[in-house]
Amino acid sequence: MVGRADEPLPDAADAVIVGGGVVGVAAARDLAPDYDVVVVEKGAVAGEASALAAGEVTLATTYIGEREGIAEYGTSFFRDYSGTGDFHYEERNGVELVPQGRGGEAREYAAGLRDTGANVEYIDPPTGRERYPRIDFDRFDGGIEFRDTGFLDPYTFATTLADDAEDRGATICTERAVTGLVVENGTVTGVETEGGRIDADHVVAAAGWRTTSFLAEHLEIPVQPYRTQCIVLEPDDPVGEDFPMGWLPGEHVYFRPELNGDVLVGGFSFAEDDPERASGQADEAFRQHVAELLPRFVEGGDRARFVNGWAGVDGATPDTLPIIDAPDAAPDGLVVAAGFHGRGVMTAPIAAAIVNALVRDTTPPFTRDPFRLDRFEDTSPDFEFTSISAGDDDYD
Ligand SMILES: Cc1cc2nc3c(=O)[nH]c(=O)nc-3n(C[C@H](O)[C@H](O)[C@H](O)COP(=O)(O)OP(=O)(O)OC[C@H]3O[C@@H](n4cnc5c(N)ncnc54)[C@H](O)[C@@H]3O)c2cc1C
Structure with a gap:
């Protein structure tokens, strides 16, 4: 170098x-x-x-249907590259939590995705509870479970x-x-x-x-530049290997486990007019949003401690x-x-x-x-x- x-x-x-x-x-x-x-x-x-x-790898949700071949190429790369030097790719399902009253639509939507070749399944609340016990499925109409997703340390x-x-x-x-x-x-x-x-x-x-x-x-x-943020929280009881990555429609956040049992929540993305001077700290409003949101989907989320938060600027397209x-x-x-x-x-x-x-x-x-x-x-x-x-x- x-x-x-x-x-x-x-x-x-x-x-x-x-x-x-x-x-x-x-x-x-x-x-x-x-x-x-x-x-x-x-x-x-x-x-x-x-x-x-945040290190999320959700190619399977992004490049589906007519974008055939793209997600598969990327996912195979991460699987094969894991173990090179200190790099590790952790495979973990991604679950989009379905708001109450929307189960029928979500089931149909998941079936449509499957028709395009996506490795995805609608799961009802009992199945969700069984597969992901730390997610509070009493508050959701199930989830759309994506396979072939994972995370890494960027x-x-x-x-x-x-x-x-x-x-x-x-x-x-x-x-x-x-x-x-x-x-x-x-x-x-x-x-x-x-x-x-x-x-x-x-x-x-x-x-x-x-x-x-x-x-x-x-x-x-x-x-154009936009700013986006992450927050890491430490639950009293660390989350385990059965904790998925996921999304909450309409709440402007995604989440994933950390390997040490913490939970990372990301989102709150907005166009940034002054990228050179944009704050590298997570906004207080985002901290509060996450503090209110976590107990709504993670069992024990009301007893989670703030570990750290940050923000960064990336480039957006239309x-x-x-x-x-x-x-x-x-x-x-x-x-x-x-x-x-x-x-x-x-x-x-x-x-x-x-x-x-x-x-x-x-x-x-x-x-x-x-x-x-x-x-x-x-x-x-x-x-x-x-x-x-x-x-x-x-x-x-
Ligand atoms: C909080 C946050 C969470 C995110 N979460 C995810 C995620 O979970 N999964 C995911 O896939 N992506 C995520 N992203 C997006 C991801 O970080 C970016 O899309 C990615 O890093 C873009 O990589 P890049 O190489 O294009 O840009 P950058 O990492 O911005 O690299 C561009 C480099 O160019 C250099 N540079 C600029 N101008 C010049 C110049 N004139 N001469 C020389 N060097 C120059 C800069 O210094 C910089 O190092 C996240 C981003 C943020 C901020």
């Missing part, structure tokens, strides 16, 4: 990756066996959104990918910002950095929510899916990987495979259509923000 500001950067590479978040280092790892790859990160690897993530995941990328020959330079893209005759020829120019045939813009301003002179993308593309409107040689909208950790292996295919001019092992920039007619970053943790409460 080229870590100190006085250490010289390479002056040429096949591919420069702008941003050493989880997406940048995952892409570097995939490209490194065959390309001379340099990652340039203005701070530390995973120093921004990536280390702040910082360990990102740093393991970075170590792997370096072992495969990539150079990771930290503490140095990329100040601009060099474009000649419509083609990318490198980047300018705080440590000098790096010539390159390919540049991958993976700079998180800052990708929009980084590319502004060359390409407009509909990615349809909540990222942009992973070498768009026609962009200079040749530019690949964009941004707008991960609260799912960048789980989507990193998928993004890496697409970036790899775009650089090599091959096709990834699944459809990349949902991630193309040209799915948007309007590419302005000024759009109305949609929260993915709001929950789907209409089952349509």
Whole structure:
């Protein structure tokens, strides 16, 4: 790792990756066996959104139906990668808790999902109580149980990918910002950095929510900053292996167990006008919301202690899916990987495979259509923000 500001950067590479978040280092790892790859990160690897993530892997709920092949690719990656270095992927079912009076609709909705090939089942309250005794199913009309979900520690995941990328020959330079893209005759020829120019045939813009301003002179993308939060609580009686991950429709939260028996609750996501100065602390209103909510679904939730809380900024898109593309409107040689909208950790292996295919001019092992920039007619970053943790409460 080229870590100190006085250490010289390479002056040429096949591919420069702008941003050493989880997406940048995952892409570097995939490209490194065959390309001379340099990652340039203005701070530390995973120093921004990536280390702040809740670590939920809910690809199975996100990439279903016509997005076939995407969830399977990502889920297999996490299963196979678990055990690499200190990285561990914990498989755990995800249960969407169904509000009272909505059981019929939820049952139909789950059946529809199954028809699209999703590994999902509607469970009635007695089944819920039996499978997940710490969830108070007396207050719900059952749940929609998703298999093939899980969680991980995002910082360990990102740093393991970075170590792997370096072992495969990539150079990771930290503490140095990329100040601009060099474009000649419509083609990318490198980047300018705080440590000098790096010539390159390919540049991958993976700079998180800052990708929009980084590319502004060359390409407009509909990615805007938003702020989202997490809180960890320690119940009197730690939750065990039969505690699921889950969602509460309409309550703007998701939850998952920690391996030590604590419960992490995330959500409360809003568009952020001042991302550089946004607070890294969880809001008091979110703390209160979670304190009131926990006893409503976790047995013993009224006796849980606050452990810690935090907030971070990620990039949002109008349809909540990222942009992973070498768009026609962009200079040749530019690949964009941004707008991960609260799912960048789980989507990193998928993004890496697409970036790899775009650089090599091959096709990834699944459809990349949902991630193309040209799915948007309007590419302005000024759009109305949609929260993915709001929950789907209409089952349509
Ligand atoms: C509280 C919270 C909870 C979340 N929970 C989950 C979850 O459970 N599951 C999930 O999958 N995702 C989750 N996310 C989202 C996830 O963290 C992001 O989608 C993901 O980290 C995006 O990765 P990235 O590499 O695109 O961006 P980042 O991690 O933001 O990395 C971009 C990097 O680019 C660098 N950079 C920017 N500009 C420049 C420049 N000019 N030169 C050099 N470097 C530059 C930045 O310093 C930064 O390190 C959560 C996010 C937050 C904040």
